[in-house]
Amino acid sequence: MSRFGAKKGRKLPGAEFSWETDAGGEPDTAPTPLYPKYNVSRAMLLTPREQLQVDYYRDLRDRYHEGPYYSVLDAASSSAKKGSAARVNFDPFHGMPSYSGKYQKKKRTLPKLQGRPYIMRFFPRELWQTIQPSFKPENSMDGYVPQIARTGAKRGFEDDEVEEEDQMKRRKAEDDEEEEGGGGDGEDILDPDEEQEEEIVDDNFEDDDDDMGGDYNAEQYFDGGDDEYGDDGFGDGGGGGEEDTF
Amino acid sequence: MTSQNYAELCTLLVEDSFGELFGRIFATLERYDRLNLPRLKFYSRLTDRQLHHGLAAMIQQNLVFHYTSYDDGVTYYEANQHAAYYLTRSGKILEFIEGRLGQYAATLMSAIMYLGHASVSHLETLPELRPEQPHRNGINGEHKYKHEHEHEQDEANGEHEDQPNGIDSEHALSEQPYLLHPTLKTLAAHGYILRAREAHFQSYTDTVLDAERVVTSRPDIKSMKGKRLEETVIEKTLEIVKEKTDGDLSHGLKYNGVPRGAKQGRGAAQSNDPIKTEQADVDEDDEEDEDENEWSDNELGNDTVPMESSLIVRVNYEKLDVALRHCRFIGLAEQDSSAVTAEVYESLLRRIEYQTPRCRDTVEIPREGEEGEQYSVPIPLSAIAEDVDQQLDLSGSIGPMDISQPFSRRGKRPLEDGVNGTSNEGTNGLSSGSSRTYELDQHLCLLAQPPHNLTSKRIVGGLITWTVEYRYVARILRHLELEKMIEARYGDVALRVVRVLHAKGKLDEKRLQEISLLPFKDLRQVLASMQTGGYVDLQEVPRDAQRQPSRTIFLWFYDPDRVASGVLEDVYKAMSRCLQRLKFERSRLREFLEKTERSDVKGNEEQYLSEGELKMLEQWKAKEALLFGEVSRLDNMVAVFRDY
Numbered sequence: 085m086s087r088f089g090a091k092k093g094r095k096l097p098g099a100e101f102s103w104e105t106d107a108g109g110e111p112d113t114a115p116t117p118l119y120p121k122y123n124v125s126r127a128m129l130l131t132p133r134e135q136l137q138v139d140y141y142r143d144l145r146d147r148y149h150e151g152p153y154y155s156v157l158d159a160a161s162s163s164a165k166k167g168s169a170a171r172v173n174f175d176p177f178h179g180m181p182s183y184s185g186k187y188q189k190k191k192r193t194l195p196k197l198q199g200r201p202y203i204m205r206f207f208p209r210e211l212w213q214t215i216q217p218s219f220k221p222e223n224s225m226d227g228y229v230p231q232i233a234r235t236g237a238k239r240g241f242e243d244d245e246v247e248e249e250d251q252m253k254r255r256k257a258e259d260d261e262e263e264e265g266g267g268g269d270g271e272d273i274l275d276p277d278e279e280q281e282e283e284i285v286d287d288n289f290e291d292d293d294d295d296m297g298g299d300y301n302a303e304q305y306f307d308g309g310d311d312e313y314g315d316d317g318f319g320d321g322g323g324g325g326e327e328d329t330f
Numbered sequence: 331m332t333s334q335n336y337a338e339l340c341t342l343l344v345e346d347s348f349g350e351l352f353g354r355i356f357a358t359l360e361r362y363d364r365l366n367l368p369r370l371k372f373y374s375r376l377t378d379r380q381l382h383h384g385l386a387a388m389i390q391q392n393l394v395f396h397y398t399s400y401d402d403g404v405t406y407y408e409a410n411q412h413a414a415y416y417l418t419r420s421g422k423i424l425e426f427i428e429g430r431l432g433q434y435a436a437t438l439m440s441a442i443m444y445l446g447h448a449s450v451s452h453l454e455t456l457p458e459l460r461p462e463q464p465h466r467n468g469i470n471g472e473h474k475y476k477h478e479h480e481h482e483q484d485e486a487n488g489e490h491e492d493q494p495n496g497i498d499s500e501h502a503l504s505e506q507p508y509l510l511h512p513t514l515k516t517l518a519a520h521g522y523i524l525r526a527r528e529a530h531f532q533s534y535t536d537t538v539l540d541a542e543r544v545v546t547s548r549p550d551i552k553s554m555k556g557k558r559l560e561e562t563v564i565e566k567t568l569e570i571v572k573e574k575t576d577g578d579l580s581h582g583l584k585y586n587g588v589p590r591g592a593k594q595g596r597g598a599a600q601s602n603d604p605i606k607t608e609q610a611d612v613d614e615d616d617e618e619d620e621d622e623n624e625w626s627d628n629e630l631g632n633d634t635v636p637m638e639s640s641l642i643v644r645v646n647y648e649k650l651d652v653a654l655r656h657c658r659f660i661g662l663a664e665q666d667s668s669a670v671t672a673e674v675y676e677s678l679l680r681r682i683e684y685q686t687p688r689c690r691d692t693v694e695i696p697r698e699g700e701e702g703e704q705y706s707v708p709i710p711l712s713a714i715a716e717d718v719d720q721q722l723d724l725s726g727s728i729g730p731m732d733i734s735q736p737f738s739r740r741g742k743r744p745l746e747d748g749v750n751g752t753s754n755e756g757t758n759g760l761s762s763g764s765s766r767t768y769e770l771d772q773h774l775c776l777l778a779q780p781p782h783n784l785t786s787k788r789i790v791g792g793l794i795t796w797t798v799e800y801r802y803v804a805r806i807l808r809h810l811e812l813e814k815m816i817e818a819r820y821g822d823v824a825l826r827v828v829r830v831l832h833a834k835g836k837l838d839e840k841r842l843q844e845i846s847l848l849p850f851k852d853l854r855q856v857l858a859s860m861q862t863g864g865y866v867d868l869q870e871v872p873r874d875a876q877r878q879p880s881r882t883i884f885l886w887f888y889d890p891d892r893v894a895s896g897v898l899e900d901v902y903k904a905m906s907r908c909l910q911r912l913k914f915e916r917s918r919l920r921e922f923l924e925k926t927e928r929s930d931v932k933g934n935e936e937q938y939l940s941e942g943e944l945k946m947l948e949q950w951k952a953k954e955a956l957l958f959g960e961v962s963r964l965d966n967m968v969a970v971f972r973d974y
Contacts, residue, residue, distance in 0.1 A: 125818075130959040133425065138958045140428075140440070141421025147444050148347045153387045155351040187928040194380060195351065195387035200445070201452050203642055206531050207389055208396045208405040210367060214382040 152196035332360075332411060335902035340414035342909040344393060347417050351376070351384045356393060359409035364397075366404050391446040392644070395533040400543075408533050416647050418905070418965050421958070423650050426657065427522065435513050439522070442645055447526040450514065451639035459510055514637050515583055521649040521687065524577035526642040534571075541570035578687075579643075588684065648688040655974045656683055658966075659803060662810075663784055667776055668727035674773040675784065677717040678796055681709040689800075689974055698891050701801040708788050708795035714774075715767045724769040782806055804974040811970050812893055816865060823848060824856045828866065831888040836869060838885050857886060864896050898971045905964045912957045919950060 130138065148154060202215050212219045337360045345353030358374040359365060365373065371381055385407060388394040395408040420443055428436035441456055442448055453459060517523045529537045545551055545566040554562060656679040664672040685707040696702070718724075774796050777784040783802055788795045809832075817825040830846045831837060837845070843853050860866045871883040916923060925931060926947055931938045935947065 127956055127960050130955060134959050134962065135955065136428075137421040137425040137962055138955045139421075140424035140436070141418075141958055141962070142954070144420050144424070144440055144443060145347055147440075149349075151444065153352070153391070154347075154349040155384070157350040157354060184928070187930045188924065189927045189929065192349075193351070194383045197383055197386055201449065202386075202390065203447070203449065203526075205528060206447070206526065207386060208398055210405055211382060211386045211389070215386050 155192040155195050335899050339902045339906045340411045342906055343417045344414050346909055355384050356409050364406045364408045366406050397532045397536045438513050447642055447644040449642045450637045511637055518579035519583035521580045522646055523643045524579055524646040526644040527577050529574040537571050541567045651689050651973050652683055652686050655689055670727040671773045671776055675777055677714050678709055682706045704800045706798045708790055708797045711794045715770055807970050811967055820860055823852055824860055827856055828888050836885040836887040838883055842886055865893055894971050901964050901967050905961050908957050908961045
């Protein structure tokens with residue numbers, strides 16, 4: 085307002101058009117309070133019915149969380165690979181593995197697809213192998229594969245920890261092999277065995293040995309960093325020509 | 331249709347329920363729309379394995395559409411915002427199902443939601459759908475009581491008695507499909523679940539385009555030309571789309587337009603209605619028992635046939651919207667009429683619901699004034715009379731003392747007084763039956779009164795029928811919602827101004843002041859603040875070419891459509907903020923919450939947590955509930971502005 089050089093006793097230009105003022109009255113030019121009283125509106129308490137709805141919602145949400153699909157991007161722990169993003173975000177104060185860690189809720193980084201039947205025709209072909217590792221693309225090229233009945237399908241993931249540990253080790257070995265093999269067509273047809281396992285990041289001390297033993301690991305000295313580039317799809321050739329186009 | 335706020339909200343909902351991986355994929359798909367796998371990989375910066383698994387799981391939950399094009403065989407993925415949004419409505423839906431069809435149906439529905447879509451054979455294997463389960467868990471006493479009750483029922487039914495019934499597990503096995511299949515059938519008959527089709531997994535546009543391609547390649551269509559060609563193509567396309575997406579399961583499961591498993595249970599539920607708050611659990615028991623009885627009666631007929639085990643079911647959100655809309659209407663009726671009238675209305679709406687597959691035929695809400703009239707199915711009065719509980723005291727609430735009694739029925743009063751309650755009904759059934767119908771008609775007339783016009787009367791072929799004019803009532807709901815908001819924000823003066831503007835159209839300040847009888851000062855302040863908020867706006871009409879302010883007419887107007895769409899965006903944003911707040915509150919208490927979620931602590935909190943921690947957990951739960959409750963209230967508004 086002051087840029088108009090308001091003189092004493094004269095109205096500011098445009099002041100008569102203000103909505104706040106009366107048609108003919110004096111304008112109120114006093115400054116507005118710095119911290120005006122502010123009424124914070126508070127939410128009403130939930131009615132019993134709403135409470136019931138919320139409870140149902142929470143139950144369902146909890147089930148999703150407990151279920152096989154809930155997965156996070158980085159489960160920061162000291163077992164993360166060196167130099168990876170997860171390792172950088174590691175919390176040194178609370179992240180160190182402790183005994184009670186074995187009770188801690190485990191976080192997945194991949195949804196677990198096994199353990200329930202799927203109806204294959206609802207999924208696109210390129211995901212069939214992910215859903216059902218036994219599916220071979222060359223077998224039945226037309227029509228959909230009849231669903232294979234799984235006997236003794238497991239629900240929940242706590243009970244197959246023992247297998248997982250083995251699988252984790254095996255997978256590690258396989259990963260290395262794959263990297264050396266150069267990953268011929270990593271784009272759509274994945275190694276069925278690889279798909280079969282699931283990845284659970286937990287603070288199992290046995291598994292951590294490789295990575296945590298020390299800063300220096302002669303075996304992984306050279307191929308340690310390769311995994312990332314392969315996974316992120318930036319530097320590797322296996323990703324196919326598609327990416328080169330941008 | 332999709333806006334930034336809506337996209338943000340959907341992403342947050344997906345992330346909240348399924349974790350960051352889903353959230354990342356979903357957000358990428360929302361931002362870039364359709365993507366094939368390599369592109370998606372590039373933009374989302376995820377690994378192949380993460381993407382493959384994530385996408386497969388998301389398709390299972392129907393959060394992602396996919397479409398493989400015929401030309402190049404490339405599969406494209408697209409975010410399904412609709413499904414993502416309905417995550418937030420799931421609590422409401424489950425509560426509704428529980429109220430309508432009992433606890434077990436809600437559990438079943440929850441299981442279907444949890445699985446995305448599921449085949450009946452898979453549902454059979456689920457442990458939580460076996461009636462035995464609550465016994466072991468012992469979550470609360472009512473469950474236990476109820477299921478014991480059911481056991482008694484089963485044994486009393488006699489069918490199970492001839493089986494060797496000593497071993498408990500065997501009993502469970504025989505009982506499990508016994509409850510599951512009837513409940514599934516009831517849900518299907520109500521239309522709350524439907525058969526999953528392949529077309530449900532691709533977006534609606536893709537389905538339409540596919541159908542169009544099929545139609546245009548037909549030889550008989552190719553020979554057509556011009557306008558006729560266009561019309562036939564559109565018509566045939568719609569036919570094909572309908573056929574492809576139609577998953578209706580209710581066919582053959584209704585008797586005279588009433589789904590099985592609904593009728594008797596309802597009578598029991600309604601008799602307890604006025605005291606429902608007190609006796610919710612007892613009421614439920616009754617309902618279950620009634621249902622069971624009916625099912626066992628039907629065992630003789632064709633209903634022993636279980637659902638085919640290869641059938642794949644999913645939740646029918648469209649139909650559930652209709653049901654929830656009716657709940658809302660009933661709420662409106664309860665506000666300004668007696669409980670009995672509301673119950674009569676409920677019976678009418680239920681009849682209508684059975685025959686209404688979706689809320690609207692158009693995708694978007696039609697603009698105000700252009701919406702025309704959309705009447706529901708007319709329901710004959712006699713059908714409503716059948717449905718309304720026989721014990722319900724119809725005459726009590728429309729006696730002479732009733733202030734809500736409409737003027738036109740003054741003359742009939744003594745007659746109604748004479749029909750006093752149940753004694754008369756008992757003595758001569760014929761006359762009381764007709765007077766009951768008459769009273770019902772009176773109740774419905776009451777509802778048909780302005781301002782809400784919740785019902786309207788039709789005479790179809792000499793029969794009195796009642797319908798509901800959907801668009802009108804939906805508009806009223808919308809306006810009430812807006813008016814509520816304006817009053818809360820700008821006070822009652824503003825509300826008066828808005829109402830005047832809405833009733834009279836565009837007005838200049840002087841006229842507005844005359845009509846609304848407000849001093850200039852108040853009026854201007856209120857108008858200015860509302861204009862800043864975007865609720866009213868100003869139109870300039872110059873009287874000459876110079877457009878001088880002094881020679882220009884300024885007209886105030888209030889456009890409900892515009893305001894509603896703005897408010898809708900605000901509501902989306904508010905919902906997002908609630909969810910973000912929740913996330914933040916969670917992160918503040920992360921260490922503590924992780925402790926409570928430890929596998930040894932969870933379930934026996936009393937044993938492991940200290941008193942202070944228990945208190946903290948309780949506080950956290952209350953806080954979380956409040957935030958979710960707020961989201962669900964906002965969702966009510968979204969439903970009014972977008973879905974009804």
